[in-house]
Each structure stands twice: as structure tokens, then as C-alpha cells.
Amino acid sequence: MGDYFQAGHRWKIRLREKGGQRRTVPVHHKAKEYLDAYLEEAGIQEEREAVLFQSLKGRTGELAGKRLKADNVLQMVKRRAEEAGFDPAQVTCHTFRATGITTYLENDGDLETAQHIAGHASANTTRIYDHRNERVDQEEIERVRI
Numbered sequence: 005m006g007d008y009f010q011a012g013h014r015w016k017i018r019l020r021e022k023g024g025q026r027r028t029v030p031v032h033h034k035a036k037e038y039l040d041a042y043l044e045e046a047g048i049q050e051e052r053e054a055v056l057f058q059s060l061k062g063r064t065g066e067l068a069g070k071r072l073k074a075d076n077v078l079q080m081v082k083r084r085a086e087e088a089g090f091d092p093a094q095v096t097c098h099t100f101r102a103t104g105i106t107t108y109l110e111n112d113g114d115l116e117t118a119q120h121i122a123g124h125a126s127a128n129t130t131r132i133y134d135h136r137n138e139r140v141d142q143e144e145i146e147r148v149r150i
Contacts, residue, residue: 005054008039019123027123098133105133 007018008031015031017039031039043049046058046067058067059076078097085095105118119130 005043005048005052005056007056008043021123025123029121102133102135105130106135109134110136 007020009016009018015036016028017031018026018028020026040049048054048058048067055069055071057072057077059070059072060066061068074097081097081100082092082095086092101122105122108118108121109115115127115130115134118134119127122130122133124130
């Protein structure tokens with residue numbers, strides 16, 4: 005819980021990334037709404053030493069107090085993707101990274117800031133997640149006359 009905190013008027017989250025790296029980033033207002041709702045439902049908002057994202061006790065729906073493991077996150081993402089009508093084989097946690105970076109750049113964000121938000125050492129890595137050029141409307145494809 006100590007990794008989600010208020011700093012002045014803003015809320016921030018401390019991310020623990022691969023290789024033991026830690027970064028602190030501002031929390032989007034929508035993410036704050038979701039996090040606050042989760043914390044209220046979980047009943048852990050006052051427990052500063054509690055694990056923020058916890059695993060469940062079997063299929064009980066109760067939090068176990070232990071950190072959520074990466075493979076469990078991936079399984080959850082794939083289940084939710086399928087429930088939303090997406091092919092779970094095409095969705096990974098990195099799908100959200102690509103969507104976030106692409107959406108940010110579509111909304112006039114700049115590559116350097118996207119690189120900083122993503123925690124990439126190189127802008128070339130950030131460009132890998134930029135999928136703006138992959139979107140082609142069906143109408144454009146139908147212009148091809150065979």
C-alpha cells in the first residue's frame with residue numbers, strides 16, 4: 005500500500021519492474037478511481053504495510069495477503085480479454101503497454117515523454133510499442149480493385 009501514495013495534490017504509484025528497478029509515476033485520474041474502488045472493496049486502504057495487488061485464497065474471492073504473481077496477472081488478463089470478446093491468444097500484459105503508448109501518441113503526446121513514462125532507456129524501444137501506423141480502415145483496403 006505504501007507504493008500508492010499522495011504527493012501534494014497528485015497521486016503516484018511506485019512500480020517495481022524487472023531487474024529490480026523502481027520508478028514512481030503519476031496516477032491517471034481514471035486509474036485512481038479504479039484503484040480507490042478496489043481498495044475500498046478489499047478493505048485494505050488503511051493498511052500501509054499490506055500488499056497492494058494481492059492473490060486470492062483459492063476460489064473464495066478473499067484476498068490472501070500475498071503479492072499477485074506475474075503468471076497469475078497474465079492468466080487474469082487473458083480471461084478478461086476473452087470475456088470482452090478478444091482472442092486471448094492475442095492479448096498479453098504488453099498489449100496494454102502498446103495501447104497506452106499508441107493512445108498517448110495519438111493524443112499529441114511526444115515520443116520522448118512516452119519513452120519516459122514507459123521507462124525505456126531508448127526511444128527505439130518505445131517506437132516498437134507505437135502501433136499508429138498499423139491502423140488501416142476497411143474502406144481503404146476496399147479501394148484496392150481486383
